[in-house]
Amino acid sequence: MTSLATAPITTTLGGYPLEPTGTALRRWSGSSHPFGASVTESGVNFALYSANATAVTLLLFNSPEDADPVRVIELDSQKNHSFNIWHVFIEGARHGMGYAYRVDGPHEPWNGHRFDPEKVLIDPYAKANNLSRWKRGDACFPGDNLHTSMRSVIIDIDDYDWEGDRPLQTPMAQSVIYEMHVGGFTKSPTSGVKNPGTFLGLIEKIPYLKQLGVTAVELLPPLCFDHTDVLREHDGKKLVNYWGYSTVGYFAPHQAYCVSNNDGQHIKEFRDMVKALHKAGIEVILDVVFNHTDEGNHQGPTFCFKGIDNSTYYYLTGVDGSREFYYDYTGCGNTFNCNHPVGEKLILDSLRFWVEEMHVDGFRFDEGSVLSRGESGAPMEHPPVIWAIELDDVLAKSKVIAEAWDAAGLYQIGYFPGARWAEWNGKYRDAIRGFVKGDPGLISEVASRITGSSDLYQWHREEPVNSINFITAHDGFTLYDLTAYNEKHNWANGEGNNDGINDNVSWNCGVEGETEDQWINDLRARQVKNFATIMMISMGVPMIVAGDEFKRSQGGNNNTYCHDNEINWFNWDKINSPDSQEMIRFWSKLIEKRLKFKNHFSGRYFAGKTNRFNISDIHWHGPVVNQPGWNDPQARCLAFTLGDTADDTDGTNNIHVMMNMYWDAIDFEIPQFEGLNWYRTIDTSLRSPEDIVDYDQQVKINDGRYVVTGRSIVVLFSRETT
Structure with missing residues (x-):
């Protein structure tokens, strides 16, 4: 290893100078913020939160893989301690060195305190951790585990050429x-x-x-x-x-x-x-x-x-x-x-x-509902961390997705706090699995899941994009x-x-x-x-x-x-x-077709609009047009028409879907609209490449009926007559 810098420091960090000790690594009082190890030109500032510690020792390693530290620095409880934060600036410390802490305080498990000065601890804010010497068992039992501990690593995060890259912000x-x-x-x-x-x-x-x-x-x-x-x-x-x-x-x-x-x-x-x-x-x-x-x-x-x-x-x-x-x-x-x-x-x-x-x-x-629990463990109406994430300026355009349950039985699908949080929609998963399996009587719920689960989200002004469909x-x-x-x-x-x-x-x-x-x-x-077809024709995020x-x-x-x-x-x-x-x-x-027909998946619930071909944004059917059979406990079939109600529609963006999860083929009626013809683009019962085809290979439907094979789905696209 090269020798460490020993030049005298000319400025202090955070205005808290402390007389230097030693010659290779000089110590100053440092700053309480930011937390973690912050690299500067002259050294590194370390800041660690502990409200109940009575003593903190910083261990510095020339390499995080070294058995023993090059310096052991006991922080002064007056000069290196501001309120609940322990801090120190080490002149000459540098990128790539290892570091860790020993923290002392009351060992009173009955009061919640488990301090053990023999245990070597990593920094919660470390940008890298080295496990090369780590032996998990040694950290589970009393005794010094210096030589088998994890070590955090000092990282200078500023040296990288992003070439103009930024987050993509795909809607x-x-x-x-x-x-x-x-x-x-x-x-x-x-x-x-x-x-x-x-x-x-x-x-x-x-x-x-x-x-x-x-x-x-x-x-x-x-x-x-x-x-x-x-x-x-x-x-x-x-x-x-x-x-x-x-x-x-x-x-x-x-x-x-x-x-x-x-x-x-x-x-x-x-x-x-x-x-x-x-x-x-x-x-x-x-x-x-x-x-x-x-x-x-x-x-x-x-x-x-x-x-x-x-x-x-x-x-x-x-x-x-x-x-x-x-x-x-x-x-x-x-x-x-x-x-x-x-x-x-x-x-x-x-x-x-x-x-x-x-x-x-x-x-x-993961298990996002835990984030809604207060310090007593009970769910909160306005959990601070969830709303902080929701409203944070830095995170404002980042996607935030919750697994809206936890292992203790808290289940918050449709009720997860916040507004823009998307949720893994477990109810979508269960309904679609049962429907494709062939369970009867699910078509009403399936209809709701396909159209963005409005029963779960619309009641508190959320949108289909709050539903992660999986x-x-x-x-x-x-x-x-x-x-x-x-x-x-x-x-x-x-x-x-x-x-x-x-x-x-x-x-x-x-x-x-x-x-x-x-x-x-x-x-x-x-x-x-x-399964794939239903997912890609559903409102929400697949x-x-x-x-x-x-x-x-x-x-x-x-x-x-x-x-x-x-x-x-x-x-x-x-x-x-x-x-x-x-x-x-x-x-x-399938994915290509979904992204092409984005008007149907714009992130808004259907509003009952009708386009110039007199097709509403959604209309439900069963094997018979306009008769979905909501109350039929044995129903295993569902059909629907999606009308493109955008102002610039040209007649090619209307969709008709026929789903038959019964085991025998069923003859479906197809709704007819003046000025439009229907063309088959998907039939899951057909072999590749006929199962899904491009625009120039679509098959025109010459009458108002289509026999849908048992356990299969057919999707038709419209074209304006010429």
């Missing part, structure tokens, strides 16, 4: 979201990329995303988490934290998704990915986990918040008024105190960082597995098939699992196309899961959280097969 109504796992997308040897399983590897597959036509990728948690945590071993495989839903650092990219071992390069690699996706017109949405942290319950490791100020950062409970244990509203051992002013500040600071410094376009909040997500069956399995098959998880949801609203089409029966395989492909476009299977496993292996990885050999390419073509053309 929600024109968005198609692709939920994906950064590692699993390219980690398989079949991917053929230079840097598999990384942010840079994802860049190499951008042409695939462009071909598909999605407008945004929603990345399963790409923030720092402990990928070394082996949950258990089963059948000779180590099962680990694969999804990443236990955050370690809220300002740091996940180190395992980076190519470079140099922590200082991690932010650059993440920025390279964002910049490349933006150049391709694709937004970046981060899945963020503020509802809990990776420190778990009272038996979990101490490496950050628990040792810095446990009673501030977590919801605590106990017997007879004690605060020894953790409220577990998340199912993950603890719950982050989101609406404490300090917890709220961390969340807002993190989101602003990812928008301002990393140019991301939005966020999806049929599958990372947790649960894949879209193909919905058509291939009646039951979950989670044996590979090593939990006796007791994990994962039991009711999947799925249907295996007659055989459980894989089969060589071509009739069943054709039916499954048709069902996947039915979200598809990576792999559903080529019928990716997890073998019936609906909870693959622990598999960093072929169960989750993309098989690019399969993607390139003719069968998969046919399905990818179908999805791609």
